[in-house]
Structure formats: C-alpha cells, structure tokens
Amino acid sequence: MTQADLTSPTSPTSPTTPLPLLPALGAQAARLIELGVHELAGLSAAELRDFAGAVGAAPAAEDSGAGAGGDVLLAVHPDRVPASALAPLLRREGKPGFVVTDMTDVDRFAPLGTVALPDAPLYLLTGLDRGDRMANWSPDEALPALTAEARTPLLLTEGLHWVLQQPRVLERNHCFMTIGSRLRKANGALDARTPAIWISNGTGRDGRERRDAPKVGWCWAGNRHTWLGFASATDRRAGTP
Template identity: 75%
Template sequence: MPPLPPLAAQAEHLVELGVHELAGMSADELRDFAREAGGERTDVLLAVHPDRAPASALAPLLRRADKPGFVVVDMPDVDDFVPYDIELPDAPLYLVAGIDRGDRMSNWSPEEALPALTKEERTPLVLSEGIHWVLQEPEALERNRCFMTIGSRLRKANGALDARTPAIWISNGTGRDGRERRDAPKVGWCWWGNRHTWLGFGSTTGRSA
C-alpha cells in the first residue's frame, strides 16, 4: 500500500466530506488537531471516535467508481457493533498507526486471525477505523483483496457475542445489493468461524490521542 496522505490533507478531506459536522465539531478543530499532531506525517491515520461519527454515517461517504458506499440491508444494527476488548483513546479525534490489510491472513477465519494478530502485538481495526482508512486511501479496497474489521463486535442481550463480524469489501451488484451498486464500497458482515479467500484482517500497531 502507498503511504497515507499527510495528516493535514486527511483533515481537509474529512472537512470536505462534512465529517466534522457529523462529529459535532468545527472544521478548525479538525485542522488544528492534525497540525498539532504533525501535519506532514504520512504514517498515521486520522480517525474520529465512533461515538462521534458512527459507521452508518461514514459508510455513504465512501466512493469507488463514482458510486457511494453503503451498509448491507441485513445489518441495520451496524452501529451496535462496538470496540470489543479494545480501548480506544478517550478523545473525539485520535491517530491509528501501522495499519495493515492483513492479506497474509486471507482465507483465515476471524477466530483464527485474532490470536495470530495478538501474538504479533497488533490489534484489529474497529469498523469506523476501517472506513476512515478507505475514505483516505480508496486503494485499500481492491478486487479480491479487501478486509474485515473484527475489532468491532456486537454483544447480544443474553451476553453472548453475535457471530457476525464486520467487513468492508466491493459489491458485485448481486442479490439485495442491486445491480446499480456493482463496484461500490460495501460494509457488511461475515461469520466468526468462516473463511474467505478475498478478505484479510485490518489491524494496527497502536492508537494515540
């Protein structure tokens, strides 16, 4: 993957998309954070905390082949998938370092990938971080090379974890997606125990406010 855009450019892109308004902050707050964090840095991703900008609001801002992103229709509870066993910085804006798509783990199940990432001292991306990454670097999604964001999980009313795990990939325009959505960025889910040859596991070496 190429380097990320400079932090200042990332902030400007989020402002152009109106993410600052979603997050209830001013454009200058976003720009100031990026400048103070080192505006020319290309080794970190600027992320808005999911409590401020949830996945359902970010997904439609994605673009590929001039088509907007979307959340699959059978995931109306997408915003209930929250960080699991991951402590995000207690701040509206933070940085995500060392992002990797996890291509080496393609055809692994989330159940198999999580302990391997932990052994490498990496943590999986949460869904909103994955969306932020594709917003800034659309090349992160390629045909047959997309990724899961298993840092987000849903706990059911009985206390058990939902077997679905969020992922971001490219729609084929089949089924309920609709032909008009072919090639659009897609937020969906996969089963915790299933393998997919075209999905790696997005992960990070750390987060900081």
C-alpha cells in the same frame, strides 16, 4: 466446515506491491472537512485542522512520518460518527458506499473489550496493515494471531476512515475485515457476525446499480474467505486538538 478444517489456515499468495500511502494529516483533515465529517462529530473545521497540525508537528509524529503521510490515519471516535454515517461517504467508480440491508444494527457493533480507544473525539492509528497474509483465515483464527503479534484489529469505523482517505486500499480480491468491532447479545455472548468492507458485485439484494460500490457487510466468525484479510494497527493514540 468441521473443526479440523479450522486448525490449519492457509493463505493465497498476497500481492507483492506495498499498500498505497495515506495523505499527510493536514490533507486527511481537509478531506474530512470536505465531506462534512467534522459537523457530524460536533467539531468545527478549525478544531480538526488544529488537531492535525498539532499531532503532525509533534516529535512522535515526525518519527513515524505522520506529517508527510504514510501509514498514520486520523480517525474520529465512533461515538461521534458511527459507521452508518461514514459508509455512504465512500466512493468507488463514482458510486457511493452502502451497508448491506440485513445489517440494520451496524452501529451497535462496538469495540471488543481488548480494544482500548483514546478518550478523545480525534485520535491516530499507526502501523496500518490490511492483513492480506491472513486471507483465508477465519476471524476466530485471526484475532488470537494478531494479539500474539501485539497488533490491534481495526474497528469498522477505522476501516471506513482508511478507505475514505485512501480508496485504493480497497481492491478486488484484496479487501478486509474489521474484527475489532463486535456485537454483544443480551446475554453477553458475542454475535457470530463480524463486519467487513469489500466491493459489491451488484448481485442479490445489493442491486445491479451498486456493482463496484464499496460495501459494508458481515461474515460469520468461523468462516474463511480467500479475498478478505484482517485489518490491524500497531497502536492508537490521542492528541490535543
């Protein structure tokens, strides 16, 4: 790929149907409790339920539709529950999610310096978008475009929470990258890999038994993929559990 190839990204036609809505925050809390995520995070089930109840009843949440569901996501801070613990909890076609074998350092992918995380074990993301319109863009192209739109790229853990709560957001030919998470090398430079969540074809090291399973993998920051958008949100905010 030449530099000229990277100057004018074009996107394939995006689906016209809207993304499936998220459940209400209370139902999201119940889902995390069912999966044992609260225990991984060192929280009680009551703390998780109380958080969802408090933020779902707040005026800001009512304005955004959080109480009734929509595009508001309940997330656990990545310091509490890393990507490697969340990925196996995903399910598609009855098959568990997994991390590709050559990404043993998945939990070292940390938030970019431009991504501000609430200083709390639980927080909300609002205005979720899968970024289908940016399919066939590279991460290097997508990040400044999202920044210019005042949108924040999702972390890998946030993308996993999204799929945990709404599995239908992950579709064949319409999967997404989570470029808010990057790995820094010892010299401070960014590793060229960018994490993504898509659906395995059961080829190569994935193994035939994993065909159709949710998959955490990576792509080069300068490469384009027609089937990967760039997941983002409008905001992150904390609440009081």
